Amino acid sequence: MRKPRRGEVWLVSFDPSVGNEIQKVRPALVVQDDSIGRLALRIIVPVTEWQDRYQRFPWHTRLGASKANGLGKASSADALQVKSVSEDRFLKLLGSVTQGEVDDVSAAIALCVGYVQ
DSSP, rough: OOOOOOTTTEEEOOSSOOSOOOOSSEEEOOSSSSSSSSSSEEEEEEEEOOOOGGGGGGEEEEOOTTTTBBBBSSSEGGGGHHHEGGGGGGEEEEEEEEEHHHHHHHHEEEEEEEEOO
């Protein structure tokens, strides 16, 4: 299997999980810069089904369903659950998002870690 790349949406296995961590097999967006890292790890943001209440939470970035990204329904990238995972957890490439969507998710991550430019 090839390395997942920034901006791609993959099905990822998150189990085993603990507590409120994201669970089961679900889509995730790769946000890691492709030129960074030597280990077989990728930084991802889990994707979950969109709910209207997420509009109030700036760490959620809405991703519409499209053939390009492979998402079957309106979804949300949950930047509060950003994590580094083994490439062994990646199961299937679904598609990719736009550069603008990657930038929006990256800004949400920056908000979560207190980074302000």
